[in-house]
Amino acid sequence: MNLAQPTGGSTPVIETRDLRMRYGSTEVLRGVDLRVHRGEVVALLGPNGAGKTTTIEILEGFRRRSAGEVRVLGTDPDHGNEAWRARLGVVLQSWRDHGRWRVRELLDHLGRFYAPYRTAERPRPYPVDELVDLVGLRDRADAVVARLSGGQRRRLDVAVGLVGRPDLLFLDEPTVGFDPQARHEFHDVVHRLSELEDTAILLTTHDLDEAEKLSDRILILAGGTIAAEGTPAELATRVAGTAEVRYRRGGEQRTHAVTDATAYVRELFARHGDAITDLEVRRARLEDVYLALVREFESGQRTEAFHELKELAV
Numbered sequence: 001m002n003l004a005q006p007t008g009g010s011t012p013v014i015e016t017r018d019l020r021m022r023y024g025s026t027e028v029l030r031g032v033d034l035r036v037h038r039g040e041v042v043a044l045l046g047p048n049g050a051g052k053t054t055t056i057e058i059l060e061g062f063r064r065r066s067a068g069e070v071r072v073l074g075t076d077p078d079h080g081n082e083a084w085r086a087r088l089g090v091v092l093q094s095w096r097d098h099g100r101w102r103v104r105e106l107l108d109h110l111g112r113f114y115a116p117y118r119t120a121e122r123p124r125p126y127p128v129d130e131l132v133d134l135v136g137l138r139d140r141a142d143a144v145v146a147r148l149s150g151g152q153r154r155r156l157d158v159a160v161g162l163v164g165r166p167d168l169l170f171l172d173e174p175t176v177g178f179d180p181q182a183r184h185e186f187h188d189v190v191h192r193l194s195e196l197e198d199t200a201i202l203l204t205t206h207d208l209d210e211a212e213k214l215s216d217r218i219l220i221l222a223g224g225t226i227a228a229e230g231t232p233a234e235l236a237t238r239v240a241g242t243a244e245v246r247y248r249r250g251g252e253q254r255t256h257a258v259t260d261a262t263a264y265v266r267e268l269f270a271r272h273g274d275a276i277t278d279l280e281v282r283r284a285r286l287e288d289v290y291l292a293l294v295r296e297f298e299s300g301q302r303t304e305a306f307h308e309l310k311e312l313a314v
Contacts, residue, residue, distance in 0.1 A: 018067065061080045087167045089163075128141075171205075243259075243284060
């Protein structure tokens with residue numbers, strides 16, 4: 001199917017089919033299929049070296065793919081023009097330019113570049129005062145950028161990504177350096193953008209708790225392909241046992257992974273009654289699911305590699 005011809009429903013903001021990337025003899029992406037829709041927050045997770053950064057850079061138009069089809073805001077990123085780029089917001093993992101500017105001056109200056117690309121849906125960039133409030137920098141709006149703390153600088157990075165009021169926002173480890181209060185406030189910003197501004201957000205993070213709180217959907221990239229996708233609850237069904245039951249019986253600590261914790265505990269007390277102490281039921285967290293899926297995928301890769309070596313040895 002041609003990506004330029006959607007099959008119904010809203011046209012995806014991001015869509016890839018069989019996306020591939022090769023560096024020399026190494027194939028980093030081996031057929032990535034993904035979709036992100038307007039107003040959706042999607043987390044792209046994966047171990048180091050899985051290809052997350054390469055995927056994001058291709059979508060942003062900073063890197064040319066080796067093969068496959070890609071559409072971002074209806075355009076092939078390889079051919080995106082300035083008007084197309086003005087509809088994107090990018091928050092890099094680290095960014096250290098413009099240290100001599102003051103916060104308000106920098107955001108006002110950057111906002112002026114978006115003026116020629118205003119649309120009916122995005123008629124204007126964010127007003128600077130509204131933007132500094134949004135990212136929690138009101139008290140530092142007149143401060144020199146070089147004098148901001150690490151967490152304050154990260155908030156400014158987010159503001160720079162938002163200044164053009166983007167249709168699509170890429171967030172790469174956005175809350176690195178945030179204290180718990182700042183992290184909570186930033187989560188509110190993300191929800192506001194997706195729900196009120198209808199902004200699509202693609203997020204990469206190593207903070208699995210953050211991914212679970214923010215995301216409508218999670219994609220797990222492993223071995224250059226999407227190993228699994230869905231909500232945290234949907235991903236949990238991929239793992240044997242969606243809850244962990246811990247208890248003591250006869251002084252012995254026991255742990256069991258079960259699919260129906262209520263039924264298991266009911267049966268446990270029916271059989272052993274007062275002999276059960278220190279009962280604890282813990283639902284599978286995204287971290288448990290993520291680690292299990294990555295181990296499952298990597299184990300499959302090792303098995304495949306073993307068979308390939310065995311065939312070569314024959």
